[in-house]
């Protein structure tokens with residue numbers, strides 16, 4: 269058996285991020301930049317008002333109240349060439365450029381306009397520069413907006429759009445093929461024959477891929493036949509950026525996935541017994557010519573999910589160019605005992621975590637546990653990492669991968 273860390277390193281070592289592509293800006297959300305972008309305009313690009321009110325000279329109203337003559341008005345999208353002189357003010361709307369002479373804005377709610385509309389009284393003193401957005405306050409020309417490895421979030425995307433950027437060089441979303449193997453697998457809602465089951469791994473993995481932002485490609489089911497598997501993998505290597513198969517990697521007489529991957533990729537394929545539970549058997553192969561990783565996950569449904577989290581997802585994030593490969597790892601307070609026996613393995617246990625009224629994250633392991641019990645882990649939002657040993661008692665702290673943030677928005 270090898271440690272999970274070693275298996276992970278073996279997987280990550282050969283992988284290179286996917287070759288970057290120029291992509292329309294609107295399509296780049298959550299993608300990873302492969303370029304540097306500098307600001308070509310200051311932001312804001314002109315000094316403008318932060319409030320609806322009156323543009324004045326700050327030195328005119330160092331004590332209140334102050335009565336000023338209104339000389340013009342200016343709306344967003346316009347500009348005023350009328351100089352605001354001593355004792356004068358211009359009506360101004362939010363976003364409108366400051367007129368010449370003015371350096372300060374008094375908000376409308378602090379001002380009273382005479383009935384004839386020609387004079388305004390500022391009720392309070394102003395401080396020079398109040399309610400004014402200075403040119404270049406957010407970005408100056410030449411400032412770095414984007415560096416390679418940055419993830420595009422809505423604010424960055426908007427800031428780029430505001431600079432007039434229309435497209436960005438990014439690492440594309442990995443296209444990940446999923447196939448299930450096993451003679452017992454059947455399609456459709458028809459009556460099951462003896463020993464037959466419906467495929468759950470493929471829909472589970474396709475969904476997990478989409479949830480993590482990858483493009484999922486359904487490659488169907490393949491029988492436990494060396495020729496069929498070889499054909500399926502040969503096809504997948506040319507159509508996908510990564511391939512996940514389930515089943516056929518343990519010690520059974522029909523476990524041909526590991527055999528075929530070894531034949532196809534020789535020393536680039538490795539069948540591992542990873543010291544984890546569930547998900548011990550795991551085969552990884554790497555097609556150097558196409559930079560395509562092949563993940564042969566164990567067939568049991570919960571093992572499949574654990575293998576996805578430990579080995580597949582970090583690798584796919586690496587292909588996508590991410591610097592952060594892993595789920596958040598949080599310390600959580602155990603609400604019940606977590607029993608386990610020493611067996612030389614790292615145990616990965618699905619749990620439900622929530623915020624306790626003490627403000628800490630608490631976790632409850634799911635009652636039923638078994639690598640074949642898929643429905644038992646529905647609703648789990650974390651994966652408790654329990655190193656080899658005798659387990660933990662209620663009240664002790666454990667570490668867990670946060671799978672999603674359901675339930676963390678309420679204090680229970």
Ligand code: AMP
Pocket residue numbers: 448449450452453465466467468469470514515516517518520523566567568569
């Ligand atoms: P294997 O890894 O092929 O030995 O399969 C281990 C267990 O997982 C067996 O009970 C299989 O029937 C089950 N299994 C394999 N593939 C799937 C699948 N796609 N969906 C549901 N169960 C599966």
Ligand code: MG
Pocket residue numbers: 449450451515516522567
């Ligand atoms: Mg099988």
